[in-house]
Amino acid sequence: MPTTPPLPRQNTIVRPGEIQGVGLHTGAEVRMRIHPAPVDTGIVFRRTDLPGSPDIPANLAHVVGTDLGTSIGQGEARLHTVEHLLSALVAREIDNAFVEVDGVELPAADGSAREFARMLDGCGLQEQDAPAKYLTVDQTFSLSKDRSEYVVAPAQDYRVSATIEFDHPLIGRQFASFRVADPSFATEVLPARTFGFLRDVEAMRGRGLAMGGSQDNAVVLTEDGVLEGTQLRFPDEFVRHKALDVVGDLALVGARIRGHVIAERPGHLGNVALAKELVARAEKKALARPILNIEQISQYLPHRYPFLLVDRVVEFEERKRIVGLKNVTINEPFFVGHFPGRPVMPGVLIIEAMAQVGGLLVLEQMENLDDKVVYFMSLDNVKWRRPVTPGDQIRFEVVVLQIRGATCRMRGVGTVDGHVVAEAEMMARVVDK
Structure with a gap:
């Protein structure tokens, strides 16, 4: 053969x-x-x-x-x-x-x-x-x-x-x-x-x-x-x-x-x-062939509206790398009170969305997902480069820097149309619910 x-x-x-x-x-x-x-x-x-x-x-x-x-x-x-x-x-x-x-x-x-x-x-x-x-x-x-x-x-x-x-x-x-x-x-x-x-x-x-x-x-x-x-x-x-x-x-x-x-x-x-x-x-x-759609993401992450901030996963390499997308629309609840005359996505929520993408990367390697949850322990070298506004699509790429047992250190970069909007290093730990 x-x-x-x-x-x-x-x-x-x-x-x-x-x-x-x-x-x-x-x-x-x-x-x-x-x-x-x-x-x-x-x-x-x-x-x-x-x-x-x-x-x-x-x-x-x-x-x-x-x-x-x-x-x-x-x-x-x-x-x-x-x-x-x-x-x-x-x-x-x-x-x-x-x-x-x-x-x-x-x-x-x-x-x-x-x-x-x-x-x-x-x-x-x-x-x-x-x-x-x-x-x-x-x-x-x-x-x-x-x-x-x-x-x-x-x-x-x-x-x-x-x-x-x-x-x-x-x-x-x-x-x-x-x-x-x-x-x-x-x-x-x-x-x-x-x-x-x-x-x-x-x-x-x-x-x-x-x-x-x-x-x-x-x-x-x-x-x-x-x-x-x-x-x-x-x-x-x-x-x-x-x-x-x-x-x-x-x-x-x-x-x-x-x-x-x-x-x-x-x-x-x-x-x-x-x-x-x-x-x-x-x-x-x-985008036409998501690895995880929103229904599947909901099975991994405990977050729900208005705090589920990942729409789909389009690339995944086990224990190495993940790419997730967040579509930003004017209907997001945070736009009601956050600069309503000039809507800008809050920087902390951009990092939260990045962390959720990273959480999917960590959880994917775990068994008995129903009994596990990811807690983030630290953020380092956080930088916001550009504002994110309605109509943008943020592409989050998160890579693993180090894994020790149930603790994972990662680096994430968020881009819109090829331009960096945010980046951060994150440490997370998987724990029993």
């Missing part, structure tokens, strides 16, 4: 790696060091030059800019030009890593992702004991943003096709298509360098951009060629670099992609908009 192939597992690196240089836009010297990370961490950047070394997760909720590069941030911490490293990580199927950076921008290296890929080769690849997360495209759709046009179609693996057009003798109209998991992606796409026009340099520097740009880390185009001393690595290096950027920006979905992305005139603004659309469609698909 045929056997079912094992599911792909998450990966991290075996040993740390390091690269340093100047930032393409800031021109500042910077050092970057990458470390292994546990399962389900994702890619998390850490600004080691700032007090407390704040973390910036590489996901859509933390995108703060797309001007000539993709920038992410959390609080006052910012990090620019993350897309080249992210593209190299995707190509190597590295799902989890901590990336320490002692400046506001990643090193430009040679303007491509080649040096990042070489560094990762030296780090080694470590398979982890958890299935890889996938975002699978099962229906063709299109999207337009600014001048960028995209069509995304189902595919067995991850493929990116890109077309660009510039009124320049070395570019004109170029098209290229690549399978991201193919080993050739590392040799045919990752070495493609960023490019720009000499006529635009003065204006960019007037805006504080391209301060570290040079022939060492970019292809600089003159009116009819390139600056003397520059040799193209590929005749179509320009479109290859755009494909590199697409893969790096779409890494912000936080999962491996199965689908064919066809991009016409892609740019960072459009790439991020496409990433958001991919996530929104995946969440909508999950």
Whole structure:
């Protein structure tokens, strides 16, 4: 009988790696060091030059800019030009890593992702004991943003096709298509360098951009060629670099992609908009197939109206992770007296809803549920990021940090349309009724 192939597992690196240089836009010297990370961490950047070394997760909720590069941030911490490293990580199927950076921008290296890929080769690849997360495209759709046009179609693996057009003798109209998991992606796409026009340099520097740009880390185009001393690595290096950027920006979905992305005139603004659309469609698909509906939730939780604050559960990994949804409507009883002229969901109830989702995760592993109840013992690092108003849908993701007997420590994050609205660490204990 045929056997079912094992599911792909998450990966991290075996040993740390390091690269340093100047930032393409800031021109500042910077050092970057990458470390292994546990399962389900994702890619998390850490600004080691700032007090407390704040973390910036590489996901859509933390995108703060797309001007000539993709920038992410959390609080006052910012990090620019993350897309080249992210593209190299995707190509190597590295799902989890901590990336320490002692400046506001990643090193430009040679303007491509080649040096990042070489560094990762030296780090080694470590398979982890958890299935890889996938975002699978099962229906063709299109999207337009600014001048960028995209069509995304189902595919067995991850493929990116890109077309660009510039009124320049070395570019004109170029098209290229690549399978991201193919080993050739590392040799045919990752070495493609960023490019720009000499006529635009003065204006960019007037805006504080391209301060570290040079022939060492970019292809600089003159009116009819390139600056003397520059040799193209590929005749179509320009479109290859755009494909590199697409893969790096779409890494912000936080999962491996199965689908064919066809991009016409892609740019960072459009790439991020496409990433958001991919996530929104995946969440909508999950909504159509809840793991637990409200009737089933009522069998687990003792709460009842008006304090049952979870509408459905859409993802669940035993003893690891759960995703639950709360639909906020104007009919909620707390809106009658809580800022009635400007309805805002009380922050304590947002955390209560998060705790109920976490309670479902804890109770699922227990036998004789009729005799058990979950009591929360502590809350730490509680933060409210944005107001929640009628019409919002809060997506709560709660992950287990530690389980000891009947006590569980968890971390929860609530998002609305990809933006973080609240987060907290929680400790709960299962007790007999």
